[in-house]
Amino acid sequence: MKLQQLLSYTRKAVDTYHMIDEGDKIAIGVSGGKDSLALMYALKGLQRFYPKKFEIEAITVALGFEAFDLSKVIDLCKELDIHYTVVHTDIAEIIFEERKEKNPCSLCSKMRKGALNEKAVELGCNKIALGHHKEDIVETMMMSLFFEGRFYTFSPVTYLDRMELYAIRPLMFVSEKDVIGFKNKYHLPVVKSPCPADGHTKREYMKNLLADLERDNPGLSQRLYRAIEGSQIKGWTTDTC
Numbered sequence: 526m527k528l529q530q531l532l533s534y535t536r537k538a539v540d541t542y543h544m545i546d547e548g549d550k551i552a553i554g555v556s557g558g559k560d561s562l563a564l565m566y567a568l569k570g571l572q573r574f575y576p577k578k579f580e581i582e583a584i585t586v587a588l589g590f591e592a593f594d595l596s597k598v599i600d601l602c603k604e605l606d607i608h609y610t611v612v613h614t615d616i617a618e619i620i621f622e623e624r625k626e627k628n629p630c631s632l633c634s635k636m637r638k639g640a641l642n643e644k645a646v647e648l649g650c651n652k653i654a655l656g657h658h659k660e661d662i663v664e665t666m667m668m669s670l671f672f673e674g675r676f677y678t679f680s681p682v683t684y685l686d687r688m689e690l691y692a693i694r695p696l697m698f699v700s701e702k703d704v705i706g707f708k709n710k711y712h713l714p715v716v717k718s719p720c721p722a723d724g725h726t727k728r729e730y731m732k733n734l735l736a737d738l739e740r741d742n743p744g745l746s747q748r749l750y751r752a753i754e755g756s757q758i759k760g761w762t763t764d765t766c
């Protein structure tokens with residue numbers, strides 16, 4: 526996928542769900558993975574021509590793993606002229622050594638979000654942007670259905686009232702294969718996750734299951750996505766955003 530296509534999907538999501546207002550200061554959550562690196566390109570590119578003026582920050586919450594080299598992300602932020610902050614935490618130690626969590630992902634996600642939101646507020650941001658793409662939305666819905674027995678997924682825009690922050694998901698119309706194409710085309714400096722749980726999560730299980738089902742039922746993922754768009758899940762009806 527070319528930058529122009531990425532910008533077109535991003536603009537469509539931003540306009541459809543009113544993600545950006547004049548004067549916003551948006552913190553991009555940068556994990557070092559392909560999605561959030563692509564998101565930096567997307568928002569930086571949009572900033573150049575979008576009629577509403579907004580500012581951008583980039584924030585990475587480092588979990589405390591030793592082998593986590595962000596030097597190339599630092600270079601990319603310089604190249605894109607985005608101010609970049611790394612929040613150093615001991616989340617990995619708390620989860621894997623102190624608490625020896627059997628299901629580490631849920632607590633890690635809560636702690637990561639907490640640290641990200643806190644830093645965003647400290648930097649004067651009123652929004653955070655996350656790199657969730659189309660398949661993330663479908664996988665989350667299926668995980669919710671399978672493991673919690675409810676029809677739910679996160680919404681394009683979520684208000685986090687405790688922090689007085691909005692979370693926005695500008696890549697929601699982009700498919701993962703397009704993000705991979707973009708990553709390859711523009712040589713995004715992806716930092717490999719050193720997390721020992723990586724690749725063995727419920728999300729990974731659902732991703733593989735959906736890939737198998739898609740092989741037998743071409744277009745399934747797209748239909749599941751349409752079901753979410755047409756649903757009454759909070760935050761998915763465009764007129765209420």
Ligand SMILES: Nc1ncnc2c1ncn2[C@@H]1O[C@H](COP(=O)(O)OP(=O)(O)OP(=O)(O)O)[C@@H](O)[C@H]1O
Nearest residue numbers: 554555556558559560561584585586654655656657
């Ligand atoms: N350590 C982190 N620091 C800052 N933001 C993060 C971090 N981890 C995740 N995020 C944000 O939350 C989003 C969703 O997180 P998730 O762990 O599902 O990432 P992912 O699907 O692997 O995406 P990515 O390819 O960007 O890592 C990311 O795209 C990113 O915007």
